[in-house]
Amino acid sequence: MKFDRIQRRQFLKSTAVVGMGLTILPSGIVTGANTPSDKLNLALIGVWGRGLAHIGAISSENVVALCDVDEEHLAEASQKFPGAKTYVDWRKCLEQKDLDAVICCTTDHTHAFVANWAMNRGLHVYCEKPLANTVEEARVVRATYLKNKNKLATQVGTQRHAIENFNRVRELILDGAIGELKHAYAWGNRQLRRPGYLPAEGTPPKTLHYDLWIGPAPFHPYNPGYFSGGPGANCLQWNMYWDFGTGQVGDMGSHTMDLVWNAIDAGLPTSAEGKGEPFNPEVSPVEYQATFEHPANNWRPAIGVSWYQGGAMPRSPKGYVDLNKIGHGAMFKGSQGFLISDFDSRLLLPIGPKADMTYYSRRPKENMLPAIGHFQKEWINACKGNLKTSCNFDYGSTLIEQMLLGLVAYRVGEKIQYDGANGRVTNNAEADTLLRREYRQGWTLNG
Numbered sequence: 001m002k003f004d005r006i007q008r009r010q011f012l013k014s015t016a017v018v019g020m021g022l023t024i025l026p027s028g029i030v031t032g033a034n035t036p037s038d039k040l041n042l043a044l045i046g047v048w049g050r051g052l053a054h055i056g057a058i059s060s061e062n063v064v065a066l067c068d069v070d071e072e073h074l075a076e077a078s079q080k081f082p083g084a085k086t087y088v089d090w091r092k093c094l095e096q097k098d099l100d101a102v103i104c105c106t107t108d109h110t111h112a113f114v115a116n117w118a119m120n121r122g123l124h125v126y127c128e129k130p131l132a133n134t135v136e137e138a139r140v141v142r143a144t145y146l147k148n149k150n151k152l153a154t155q156v157g158t159q160r161h162a163i164e165n166f167n168r169v170r171e172l173i174l175d176g177a178i179g180e181l182k183h184a185y186a187w188g189n190r191q192l193r194r195p196g197y198l199p200a201e202g203t204p205p206k207t208l209h210y211d212l213w214i215g216p217a218p219f220h221p222y223n224p225g226y227f228s229g230g231p232g233a234n235c236l237q238w239n240m241y242w243d244f245g246t247g248q249v250g251d252m253g254s255h256t257m258d259l260v261w262n263a264i265d266a267g268l269p270t271s272a273e274g275k276g277e278p279f280n281p282e283v284s285p286v287e288y289q290a291t292f293e294h295p296a297n298n299w300r301p302a303i304g305v306s307w308y309q310g311g312a313m314p315r316s317p318k319g320y321v322d323l324n325k326i327g328h329g330a331m332f333k334g335s336q337g338f339l340i341s342d343f344d345s346r347l348l349l350p351i352g353p354k355a356d357m358t359y360y361s362r363r364p365k366e367n368m369l370p371a372i373g374h375f376q377k378e379w380i381n382a383c384k385g386n387l388k389t390s391c392n393f394d395y396g397s398t399l400i401e402q403m404l405l406g407l408v409a410y411r412v413g414e415k416i417q418y419d420g421a422n423g424r425v426t427n428n429a430e431a432d433t434l435l436r437r438e439y440r441q442g443w444t445l446n447g
């Protein structure tokens with residue numbers, strides 16, 4: 001009996017709802033190799049490094065496919081999941097017929113590709129941050145997701161979102177603890193300076209499919225330096241180079257802007273300005289800042305949002321608060337004061353004679369936002385149930401689209417006006433072309 005993807009999906013949903021492992025399908029009883037279970041059939045693409053951080057959460061599911069451009073990493077992962085088929089090319093992996101869902105932990109410049117291709121094949125996707133490397137990639141991922149959102153569960157790998165402080169910050173802003181919101185800031189102080197792409201050195205080991213690692217990016221010669229980092233930190237060997245990543249904008253920017261994004265209910269900005277160290281065509285900036293204008297929504301006025309990195313910092317509202325001591329943080333300016341936050345704590349700073357807090361009443365415990373729990377499990381449960389996750393590809397693509405638009409403004413060196421509905425820069429033709437990039441022949445973003 002053929003138990004196709006759609007039937008499987010319906011089955012997983014029904015078992016998640018009733019919470020037991022039914023084996024009776026509308027079409028009869030299924031037995032043998034095709035026996036459905038309430039486990040997901042998962043592919044892990046990019047199995048080492050960040051991939052390792054997913055092993056715990058997926059070990060209770062059926063890991064049926066493993067994909068990595070490095071055969072040594074693949075062999076290691078196969079020991080944990082001996083039943084899984086192995087691939088070096090994610091495009092081939094996604095053709096495996098029994099898949100329900102994919103986790104993508106590859107290089108940044110392939111994320112939007114894997115995400116689109118997987119969703120186009122009816123697969124749920126968990127994609128590591130950043131979700132995209134260009135504005136266009138963010139928009140295409142969002143469009144593909146929105147077309148499929150009644151069928152698919154998606155999650156961007158910004159797992160800090162599950163820290164309960166994110167909810168507490170949101171409640172304080174929404175409930176008016178700093179009065180009316182005026183501006184939100186986020187920053188990160190990681191500084192990794194590189195002069196340019198690494199020079200050609202040696203040849204790739206036989207077990208590394210270097211051409212697939214380059215994938216859709218323009219070709220750059222092999223250098224072992226791109227692969228010399230420890231597990232989960234190797235991204236810091238390549239993510240600052242424009243063809244592979246966007247430096248701290250996509251890296252910690254994805255996590256730290258999430259603290260702001262979660263609290264401001266924003267869509268796309270109407271303008272962006274960026275400045276920083278001189279533009280290097282090979283390496284994304286270390287010291288850099290960007291500011292965006294966001295229209296009003298149904299609970300707050302129009303606001304500004306700013307991102308600072310690499311030594312650039314927002315001004316502290318009071319000399320006795322040293323924002324530099326917060327490596328990755330956020331600050332909200334309101335009519336009655338400030339809220340300053342890192343990932344797991346927050347500081348309320350009412351300022352001025354009117355800041356007596358009478359305008360604020362703490363929400364009762366029963367109205368507090370519920371904890372998310374385990375972030376990866378939230379997605380796994382969503383795949384089997386109501387498809388709801390905290391950082392789906394609508395939320396996550398909008399966040400990263402804003403961040404990437406800032407880099408476009410930085411590159412042209414002037415304030416750009418953005419038509420978010422159509423994805424166009426309306427006052428600068430060069431900036432408009434920088435929203436997208438060309439890919440190496442043979443690679444399609446939305447295949």
Ligand SMILES: NC(=O)c1ccc[n+]([C@@H]2O[C@H](COP(=O)([O-])OP(=O)(O)OC[C@H]3O[C@@H](n4cnc5c(N)ncnc54)[C@H](O)[C@@H]3O)[C@@H](O)[C@H]2O)c1
Nearest residue numbers: 046048049050068069070106107108128129232233234235
């Ligand atoms: N959520 C977080 O906190 C967090 C932490 C670290 C890294 N990350 C993200 O995870 C991703 C991977 O980072 P990393 O440090 O593990 O990098 P890495 O260079 O170690 O790559 C991870 C694995 O993916 C494989 N890989 C690379 N390109 C591939 C491709 N095209 N197809 C298949 N496999 C491929 C590598 O061989 C490696 O085994 C990055 O995008 C990074 O931003 C997220």
